[in-house]
Amino acid sequence: MAATLQTLRLPFHPSITPLNSYPFPTSTVHYSPKSSTFKGSSVATRNKPVPSSKASNSQYSPTVTENLADISIFSAAGEPGIAVVALLRHFGCPCCWEFASTLKESKSRFDSAGVKLIAVGVGAPNKARILAQRLPFPMDCLYADPDRKAYDFLDLYYGFGRTFFNPASAKVLSRFDALQKATKNYTIEATPDDRTGVLQQGGMFVFRGKELLYARKDEGTGDHAPLDDVFDVCCKVSVA
Numbered sequence: 001m002a003a004t005l006q007t008l009r010l011p012f013h014p015s016i017t018p019l020n021s022y023p024f025p026t027s028t029v030h031y032s033p034k035s036s037t038f039k040g041s042s043v044a045t046r047n048k049p050v051p052s053s054k055a056s057n058s059q060y061s062p063t064v065t066e067n068l069a070d071i072s073i074f075s076a077a078g079e080p081g082i083a084v085v086a087l088l089r090h091f092g093c094p095c096c097w098e099f100a101s102t103l104k105e106s107k108s109r110f111d112s113a114g115v116k117l118i119a120v121g122v123g124a125p126n127k128a129r130i131l132a133q134r135l136p137f138p139m140d141c142l143y144a145d146p147d148r149k150a151y152d153f154l155d156l157y158y159g160f161g162r163t164f165f166n167p168a169s170a171k172v173l174s175r176f177d178a179l180q181k182a183t184k185n186y187t188i189e190a191t192p193d194d195r196t197g198v199l200q201q202g203g204m205f206v207f208r209g210k211e212l213l214y215a216r217k218d219e220g221t222g223d224h225a226p227l228d229d230v231f232d233v234c235c236k237v238s239v240a
Contacts, residue, residue: 092191
């Protein structure tokens with residue numbers, strides 16, 4: 001009998017592009033959304049007011065996984081698997097280089113727990129490759145969303161005020177040393193050609209099979225989800 005490989009379906013538009021043209025060594029990734037709308041309502045626009053950020057899935061409909069398209073995450077044994085999906089701002093954001101560096105350092109921790117770690121950023125694949133090569137960051141975990149389809153679908157924050165004036169953005173000042181280290185090879189060339197993308201905020205999501213376990217919207221630039229909290233969610237589910 002042929003071995004069962006991991007299958008991962010995420011709620012993202014086909015325009016989200018993997019940096020490698022071949023499947024992951026241990027998984028196959030498919031993007032095939034059923035619809036670009038929630039039941040009874042269209043996808044939120046970038047300027048629509050949204051609920052405040054919470055480190056939970058309570059801000060989303062109980063039937064969100066039905067509307068997030070086909071989400072099917074399975075382990076090699078065929079059991080529902082866990083995926084952590086980090087949506088960065090854009091590939092030219094210094095704070096995202098710092099967060100990507102933290103994700104890379106934590107990858108082995110998630111791997112050991114059997115959790116798939118994925119990072120998505122705004123910009124074309126060539127912009128993502130700049131971050132991947134200069135940071136560096138593993139390209140088999142990095143995806144590009146040039147049109148911000150995933151961000152719109154998940155109703156993440158967008159706008160000038162969120163990007164530059166939100167009080168949550170001050171958190172990055174406490175991580176100045178880490179920011180300086182992560183951006184030693186930084187280049188502004190990684191910024192999306194469509195400059196409207198620099199006003200996008202990110203978020204963090206954890207899925208187990210078709211179940212959304214954790215959802216957090218970044219309130220401002222550099223306001224990233226605490227990875228210890230994310231890891232705790234994954235571990236509690238793994239032992240449940």
